Amino acid sequence: MKTYVQQIMLGTVTGSEAQARQTLQSIKAAGYDGLELNRFMIHPSSLMVRLMTRAAGMPTGKGGNLDWHSLLKEAGLSVASLHADLGSLEREPEAVIEEAKRYGTDKVVITGMYRFDYSDEAAVQALAKRLNQAGKTLKEAGLALLYHNHNVELLQVRPGLRAYDVLLGDTDPVCVNFEFDSYWFTDGGADAKLWMKRLGSRMKLWHINDRGSRQTGPAMTPILKADSMELGTGSMDLDGMKQLALENGVEAVVLESHKNWINKDPIASLRLSAEWLHQHI
Numbered sequence: 001m002k003t004y005v006q007q008i009m010l011g012t013v014t015g016s017e018a019q020a021r022q023t024l025q026s027i028k029a030a031g032y033d034g035l036e037l038n039r040f041m042i043h044p045s046s047l048m049v050r051l052m053t054r055a056a057g058m059p060t061g062k063g064g065n066l067d068w069h070s071l072l073k074e075a076g077l078s079v080a081s082l083h084a085d086l087g088s089l090e091r092e093p094e095a096v097i098e099e100a101k102r103y104g105t106d107k108v109v110i111t112g113m114y115r116f117d118y119s120d121e122a123a124v125q126a127l128a129k130r131l132n133q134a135g136k137t138l139k140e141a142g143l144a145l146l147y148h149n150h151n152v153e154l155l156q157v158r159p160g161l162r163a164y165d166v167l168l169g170d171t172d173p174v175c176v177n178f179e180f181d182s183y184w185f186t187d188g189g190a191d192a193k194l195w196m197k198r199l200g201s202r203m204k205l206w207h208i209n210d211r212g213s214r215q216t217g218p219a220m221t222p223i224l225k226a227d228s229m230e231l232g233t234g235s236m237d238l239d240g241m242k243q244l245a246l247e248n249g250v251e252a253v254v255l256e257s258h259k260n261w262i263n264k265d266p267i268a269s270l271r272l273s274a275e276w277l278h279q280h281i
Contacts, residue, residue, distance in 0.1 A: 001245070002033040003277050004080040006207070006256035007041050009266045011061035020066055024075035026267050030274040034078035036205075036254045037103060038111075039088065039096070042068045058259055069102060080252050081107035081146065081179070081205060085114075089134050097141045107204070108138055109146045109179050112153075121157035121166065128170035135175030146204055147171070148179040151188030168198065177202045181256070182241050183209035183228070193237065196244040203248045206241075207256050210234030210273075214260070228258035230269055231276035242280055253281055 005027055014020040027035070044064040072079065082100045089096050089108065100108050110131065117123050135145035153164035180203045182192040196203060212234030213224040231238060245253070255277070261269035 001206075001250055001281055002078075002080070002252045003031070003274075003281060004034050004036050004252055004254045005032050005270055006036045006254050007038050007063075007083075008058050009255075009257060009270065010035075011041065011059045011063065013061075013266055014063040014066065015061050017066055017071070020063060020071055021074070023267065024071055024077060027270065028075050028077055030271050031278055032077070032255075032270070032274065033252075034080060035072065036080040036083065036109075036256075037068065037105075038083040039085075039099070040064075042066075042099075072103070079103040079105045080254055081105050081109045083109045083111050083148070086110050086130060086134060089137075090130070093134070093137050093141075097138065097143060100143055106142065107144050107146055109148050109205070110134070111148045112150050118152045118163040119155045119157055121161070124157055124163045124166045125170055128167055128176075131167070131176045132170075132172050135172070139175055144177065144204070145175060146177050146179040148207065149181050150184045154185065154188040154190055164195070168202075173202055177204045179203075179205040179207060179254070181207035181209075182236065183207065183211055183256075186211055186236055187226075193240055193244055196241060196248065199248065201249055203245070204251055206245045206250045206253050208238070208241075208253050209255070209257050210236050210238060212236075227260040229260070230257060230262060231255070231273040233272070238276070239280065253277065 010023055013023045041060050041063050082103060082105055084096050096108060131147060138145045155163050157163055157166060178199055180196060180199055185192045185195055210229040210231050210233055211226055212229040213226055215224050255270060255273050257269050262272060
């Protein structure tokens, strides 16, 4: 499996062309094959997007003004997929398709819905239909549509049935498949490995992260606050997940650690995670 870095990690270290070039060189030197791009980070982003990503601790920065195509080519890095929002894909499919092809990827990933009630069964069923139609449009253009989960898809739409169950059951495997984020399902209290088994060959990409605590020394209470961690430094069964990913035929692993980076440095963080990837992937 090839290894990639999610672009959302890089907003603070791609503020200028020179800084972005240095960051991409560091990613290449760490052994990664490339990036997974976000449309809202390769174009100037709206105020709302900038505020939301800053609140999440991973600001988009000023990278939207850069020529990412040239920078990636110069660094010798490829693109795993292009993250897009469903509304844009529905409104301007030609633009999304052209952009994905320009960056040399055959995958477009929907990253979940904002201001959307995942506990409403009818709404989730309607979302599945929209995904099927968008996936059909992409398939006709030679591209594949994947859906990326967070933890909200674990909400029950009725007793015993979760939103993710509906998305799995109501989407057409010919048109819609999945980029599975094991961190977010673990964060939501689910057994990520069971869901990976259910996904099987529909799991095309794996978003990888570890989860644990940086606390050291005497603790005030026996309860630790968990957060994103570098690979191999947390408590997730990454080895067991890796085996399932191999069995599923996953094409690539995409690192997406969150704001809790070691030394508050995303480059130091992805370098440390690269050590685990080199040993295990």
